[in-house]
Amino acid sequence: MKNYNISIIKGDGIGPEIVDEAIKVLNAAAKKCDFELNYKEYLMGGIAIDTTGVPLPAETVDGVLNSDACLFGAIGGEKWDTLPRELRPETGLLKFREEMGVYANLRPAIIYDELVNASTLKPEVIQGVDIMIVRELIGGIYFGKPRENDGFKAFNTMVYTKPEIIRIGKTAFELARKRDKRVCSVDKANVLEVSQLWRDTMNELAKDYPDVELTHMYVDNAAMQLVRNPKQFDVIVTGNIFGDILSDTASMVVGSIGLLPSASTGDKTAIYEPIHGSAPDIAGMGIANPIATIVSAAMMLRYSLNEVKAADMIEEAIKAVLKDGYRTKDLAAFDAKEVLNTTAMGDIIVKYI
Amino acid sequence: MKNYNISIIKGDGIGPEIVDEAIKVLNAAAKKCDFELNYKEYLMGGIAIDTTGVPLPAETVDGVLNSDACLFGAIGGEKWDTLPRELRPETGLLKFREEMGVYANLRPAIIYDELVNASTLKPEVIQGVDIMIVRELIGGIYFGKPRENDGFKAFNTMVYTKPEIIRIGKTAFELARKRDKRVCSVDKANVLEVSQLWRDTMNELAKDYPDVELTHMYVDNAAMQLVRNPKQFDVIVTGNIFGDILSDTASMVVGSIGLLPSASTGDKTAIYEPIHGSAPDIAGMGIANPIATIVSAAMMLRYSLNEVKAADMIEEAIKAVLKDGYRTKDLAAFDAKEVLNTTAMGDIIVKYI
Numbered sequence: 265m266k267n268y269n270i271s272i273i274k275g276d277g278i279g280p281e282i283v284d285e286a287i288k289v290l291n292a293a294a295k296k297c298d299f300e301l302n303y304k305e306y307l308m309g310g311i312a313i314d315t316t317g318v319p320l321p322a323e324t325v326d327g328v329l330n331s332d333a334c335l336f337g338a339i340g341g342e343k344w345d346t347l348p349r350e351l352r353p354e355t356g357l358l359k360f361r362e363e364m365g366v367y368a369n370l371r372p373a374i375i376y377d378e379l380v381n382a383s384t385l386k387p388e389v390i391q392g393v394d395i396m397i398v399r400e401l402i403g404g405i406y407f408g409k410p411r412e413n414d415g416f417k418a419f420n421t422m423v424y425t426k427p428e429i430i431r432i433g434k435t436a437f438e439l440a441r442k443r444d445k446r447v448c449s450v451d452k453a454n455v456l457e458v459s460q461l462w463r464d465t466m467n468e469l470a471k472d473y474p475d476v477e478l479t480h481m482y483v484d485n486a487a488m489q490l491v492r493n494p495k496q497f498d499v500i501v502t503g504n505i506f507g508d509i510l511s512d513t514a515s516m517v518v519g520s521i522g523l524l525p526s527a528s529t530g531d532k533t534a535i536y537e538p539i540h541g542s543a544p545d546i547a548g549m550g551i552a553n554p555i556a557t558i559v560s561a562a563m564m565l566r567y568s569l570n571e572v573k574a575a576d577m578i579e580e581a582i583k584a585v586l587k588d589g590y591r592t593k594d595l596a597a598f599d600a601k602e603v604l605n606t607t608a609m610g611d612i613i614v615k616y617i
Numbered sequence: 618m619k620n621y622n623i624s625i626i627k628g629d630g631i632g633p634e635i636v637d638e639a640i641k642v643l644n645a646a647a648k649k650c651d652f653e654l655n656y657k658e659y660l661m662g663g664i665a666i667d668t669t670g671v672p673l674p675a676e677t678v679d680g681v682l683n684s685d686a687c688l689f690g691a692i693g694g695e696k697w698d699t700l701p702r703e704l705r706p707e708t709g710l711l712k713f714r715e716e717m718g719v720y721a722n723l724r725p726a727i728i729y730d731e732l733v734n735a736s737t738l739k740p741e742v743i744q745g746v747d748i749m750i751v752r753e754l755i756g757g758i759y760f761g762k763p764r765e766n767d768g769f770k771a772f773n774t775m776v777y778t779k780p781e782i783i784r785i786g787k788t789a790f791e792l793a794r795k796r797d798k799r800v801c802s803v804d805k806a807n808v809l810e811v812s813q814l815w816r817d818t819m820n821e822l823a824k825d826y827p828d829v830e831l832t833h834m835y836v837d838n839a840a841m842q843l844v845r846n847p848k849q850f851d852v853i854v855t856g857n858i859f860g861d862i863l864s865d866t867a868s869m870v871v872g873s874i875g876l877l878p879s880a881s882t883g884d885k886t887a888i889y890e891p892i893h894g895s896a897p898d899i900a901g902m903g904i905a906n907p908i909a910t911i912v913s914a915a916m917m918l919r920y921s922l923n924e925v926k927a928a929d930m931i932e933e934a935i936k937a938v939l940k941d942g943y944r945t946k947d948l949a950a951f952d953a954k955e956v957l958n959t960t961a962m963g964d965i966i967v968k969y970i
């Protein structure tokens with residue numbers, strides 16, 4: 265029987281609750297498909313600060329590097345916001361991404377037909393939207409040096425090199441080949457030198473992908489177009505901070521932030537996590553929606569473990585559960601037949617598998 | 618009779634057509650209210666490149682500095698996109714902003730009741746939205762040094778000093794005092810040092826405005842919240858590039874990009890312009906919507922010339938014209954009784970004054 269080692273980072277806030285449901289569902293799918301998952305838990309974020317004094321213990325990095333894939337909940341909370349920067353949960357997360365070398369953050373924004381009304385956008389504008397945002401995750405202004413704040417003047421550096429741009433560009437073009445064969449590269453080349461290099465490099469790279477259409481869009485226009493006509497996009501590729509902003513916009517456009525997964529991949533272990541945060545305000549209340557984490561787990565099966573059948577099974581179970589009107593509280597207003605708490609939602613998905 | 622000197626920059630694309638209509642309307646309002654406007658035209662952007670070889674002739678800077686206010690159309694077009702960076706229309710615009718010292722870009726995002734359906738967002742989400750975005754316009758990553766692109770590596774610097782932040786913060790707090798007394802400062806302080814200084818400085822400044830509520834939001838969340846629930850915002854204050862992105866998002870949320878004005882103000886001459894671009898694809902066709910420019914002209918009367926009555930007159934005329942079902946082509950789908958071309962729209966607004 266096949267056997268995989270999965271590293272688990274539950275994190276803070278609702279992290280533990282939603283990851284527990286994902287594990288439950290993973291186990292059900294593994295059983296059906298005859299493979300085994302061994303989990304090992306590691307600390308990161310606020311809980312790591314409280315337990316070990318630092319947001320990213322060395323043990324976590326080693327453990328995840330030695331696993332086949334990592335399932336991650338969410339981190340952060342007000343409690344740790346006033347700590348010095350190097351001790352904050354976010355600093356741990358950024359260091360984690362860097363150590364894992366996960367340069368490509370994939371954020372699909374899709375619509376579940378049953379939840380088309382959950383968006384603030386009109387149904388006809390979003391029905392059928394299927395966007396894949398490819399965000400560069402370990403470069404740009406997030407990691408650029410020099411960076412400084414002397415209390416009077418502060419600055420950060422937005423920097424990219426050609427190899428970094430080629431690397432993320434390839435990810436986008438390869439993905440587009442399996443989709444609608446269109447890549448829209450987003451930058452601010454009319455103002456920024458770093459964006460000019462980005463655009464020039466994408467144009468060069470496009471020559472290796474004659475079957476894929478490459479277009480360019482300025483970031484301000486892209487933010488606008490995501491709201492005006494999201495259906496125009498297939499794959500969007502962009503730098504770290506523009507990707508941070510645009511992927512959140514896109515998730516809100518499709519409306520179902522509680523359902524959207526993400527994968528962060530590079531040359532080492534890939535990380536799978538929901539795109540939503542740790543929601544400390546509802547932690548422990550049993551009302552968190554575990555579906556985004558469960559879909560992330562399915563992505564993990566598909567992309568890191570190549571257990572495609574199990575991944576399909578989970579995704580189909582989720583669709584059926586939504587179709588039959590089961591909802592968590594966040595989606596109670598949208599054609600709910602029954603409103604379930606976090607564990608009951610996990611249970612019903614297991615039942616449908 | 619009072620007498621004002623207005624500098625006019627028509628620019629490229631639809632710029633000339635829409636500015637001509639605004640001048641027509643300004644003259645009608647001036648006549649009714651007993652003051653006189655003297656116009657002097659200056660070149661900037663593509664037309665300046667074609668005519669003088671540079672995107673911002675020195676004469677334009679001097680002329681505008683010596684005027685009471687500047688009305689500006691739009692610049693740019695594909696024709697000039699492949700020129701070296703220092704010769705592009707956008708470079709002229711940025712230099713112009715810098716020379717004018719217009720550190721505060723005010724972009725109101727409001728809803729015209731008659732056009733509530735023009736947004737892709739549901740009417741109940743946007744009805745009553747009234748946001749004022751205050752964007753820092755002559756600092757941040759747009760102007761930060763060092764900046765370089767050597768073809769292999771490229772970078773820009775996002776930099777702010779405390780005095781710059783205080784200056785734009787004051788603008789936001791003062792504006793909030795005349796509105797709903799709430800300022801939301803947008804940054805990325807969980808990642809960027811420059812944002813941490815921004816946030817700390819806003820917090821300090823807030824002590825001078827105990828009557829105004831200050832909140833903070835990360836830029837990714839703000840982009841999301843603008844789509845999720847735009848009514849929550851009163852004044853948003855943010856840096857140059859975040860403001861670029863968020864103000865375009867906001868304009869699309871309210872749906873009527875052809876109607877939204879902007880003012881760029883500092884210690885010298887203020888600049889008034891529509892928030893939309895030069896739309897080269899429809900230039901010369903007589904279908905451009907001149908209303909955003911006409912509202913910008915009204916803002917100019919109100920804020921730079923203190924001709925409040927004339928400004929009110931123009932704004933009321935526009936509302937009445939929209940109410941009576943007159944539309945330009947871009948808004949033809951939204952309860953149009955009659956679709957007018959650019960000059961006819963100018964004429965009917967004059968008639969209503």
Ligand SMILES: CC(C)[C@H](C(=O)O)[C@@H](O)C(=O)O
Pocket residue numbers: 354357508807808837
């Ligand atoms: C928590 C924060 C540092 C992070 C980011 O900005 O990358 C988050 O917003 C995300 O998108 O994963």
Ligand SMILES: CC(C)[C@H](C(=O)O)[C@@H](O)C(=O)O
Pocket residue numbers: 454455484707710861
């Ligand atoms: C044309 C461009 C340089 C400009 C900007 O980014 O400031 C425009 O997008 C704007 O918002 O006025």
